[in-house]
Amino acid sequence: MISIKNCFYILTSIFLLSACSPSGDIVRFRLNSTDPKDLNDQQLEQLNLALVTEKSGAHAKSVDLKTKSIKRWQQTINGIPVANSYVHLIQKNGTIESATGQLFQTMDQKTQSRLDKITRLVPELIEHAKRRNSEINNAKKLYPPEIELVEDMMGLTPVLVLKYVKQDESDVMAMHLSDSGYVLSHNSIGYHLVNGVATVFTNSPARSDLAEVVLRQLLGDGTLTSSRLKVRSALSAVKSPTNEFKFATTEPSFNEVQTYFFMNRTLDWFGTEYGINLPFQLDVKTHVGGHTPSNVAFYYDGNIRLGDGDNSVYKDIPRDPTIVAHEVAHAYIDVLSGLPSQGEGGSMNEGFADFFAANMLNTPRMGEFSYLKRDFKRTLDNNLLAFKDFNGGKYHDSTIVSGTLWEIRNALGPNATGHLAIDTLTNLGPGGQFVDFAPSMLKAVEAGHSAAEVLAVRRVLQKRGWIQ
Structure with missing residues (x-):
């Protein structure tokens, strides 16, 4: 059980922060500790508001570690999920120790009017999408339509989300439509678990030779992405339709692949040795600094950034397993x-x-x-x-x-x-x-x-x- 008093305090703090948010629309927060005894009358008055955020939350998930548990949910406003919103709580013995999140202010009357409009037009918008897109019309399965609130330049905007399985069952797609039927986005949302092949150093280049290895359980979209780890580049991204990631050591893409290999190995090690898996996907960017030499290597809140080295103090940072494993370890320390x-x-x-x-x-x-x-x-x-x-x-x-x-x-x-x-x-x-x-x-x-x-x-x- 979560300590409700602590949960109230955390979420009350969120509402108090809203008033001083620079944009007035979005609140990002990180609280490393909570202490209910410090609540004043104004904060106590807002506890009921805070409770609504959790009780009405969508897509709630919980993960139990050895001595701690993690709970996460998505914000809803008037029952409508808000895209890219979340509250992430870490608790021990039923008491919340820390929280991070991103929440949005209550929508204005204009947004409510657009929400009412798109709700009325759902059947028409679906038929419009079917006429304009044969893939939806011939879908193997069309999921129930969903309405979602998405942040844009004007604040929160309601969109209609149509999810479907392709006729040949090769993928699951999502189409986002405006209240006028305009297609805002149309992307794959399926997890394609495939094995890729790569050429990497299996340890430090000073201690190992190049070898061909298998990259297991990639999502299959041609990038260095799995459910646990996403590695991308500040330069041109690696893309391989065949999921073969074999590059010469002189090519920039080699360091991106090497990073993925070392990080994936570290994630495997923590899971195998200690039974601990991160409750989030690591977002990793390599070649930070672009064509300007950079000695960057840091972790923050699920994100890792690595430069290539300036060849004066550091060289080929992604090829040093001690540096790469060190940054991944910070994620586990963050959770634990x-x-x-x-x-x-x-x-x-x-x-x-x-x-x-x-x-x-x-x-x-x-x-x-x-x-x-x-x-x-x-x-x-x-x-x-x-x-x-x-x-x-x-x-x-x-x-x-x-x-x-x-x-x-x-x-x-x-x-x-x-x-x-x-x-x-x-x-x-x-x-x-x-x-x-x-x-x-x-x-x-x-x-x-x-x-x-x-x-x-x-x-x-x-x-x-x-x-x-």
Whole structure:
């Protein structure tokens, strides 16, 4: 059960934010923690409004992880789903820990009038579409028509959505019509799971040769897209009608394919080793910066962006599995704990991301292939001490966290330490600080590990300065 009081608070905050939204029409929000005791009278008065958003939500989905659950739904206004709207909640033990979302203001009278009009005209619009498009007229199956509110330059506009299965059952299509019968869009919405073939490095180019590999469960539209992962380019996008992605290493498209391979491998690893799957599709863009050299590599809210390197500090960033796996790991950290990107929580976020990449690839060196200034950018194989060696630098301090995890890995092994890291993350939560690291880890190891493992972890934490 979701803590309704917390849910009220989150959604009440959304309504309060609406008043100061720059556009006045759309509200994007991210709340990393909630505290109902801070509600004032005005906020309490809006709780009933907030409840409507959840109770009337469309396409509700929930995912249960090991220690947390995720709930998501789409906003409706007067019973009509709003395209591209959502509320995404992460909860633990029935209490909401964080929320993100995108909501739209209530539609105006003009939109309501257009909604009334398109509702009356549904039969005529369907017949009009059939006359103009033989594919709909001959469809194997025509789904019940839907009305949806879509954002445009004027605010929210109602459109009629016709979904159908092609006569030969080769695809599922969606046509969006205006209230005048104009076709706004006409696209495939089916998931075509096919296997593609690619030529990639199976590890760092310094440690592996080029090999032909199978890219499993692509959607089949000729792009590097699956239900879990979408990789696109800031330059010309890779498109292969035959789903063969074989390029020379000198071609820009090679790095796009290499990115997909490393990221897909990381997603597989988290699913196989720990039974965790992301509740969203990763949206990845490569060649960021276009033809201008860029050292970009970051994750934010389900999005990953990678440059190719400026050949001065970094080269061929997508070919370095430690960098690619590190960015994917941030998505799991986001889901499991909600740790921030800055401050002490940001350092722990980076430390855990380094550890997961190192644990998967069995190397303590981050950036070993792409970083050009020395043999590697960071290493987990270090002897830095908590609190004594902290200097406030996000990445410097992160190596104290990752170094501790790496030493524990040497004592417990990769699998046990990976599970321990995941449980520690969930215990830390969004507000985790350095002082919370050891207690969160001890709570995790004492709950699910042997006495010998508990002792080994305590020894490392003590050696590393986390506990006395």
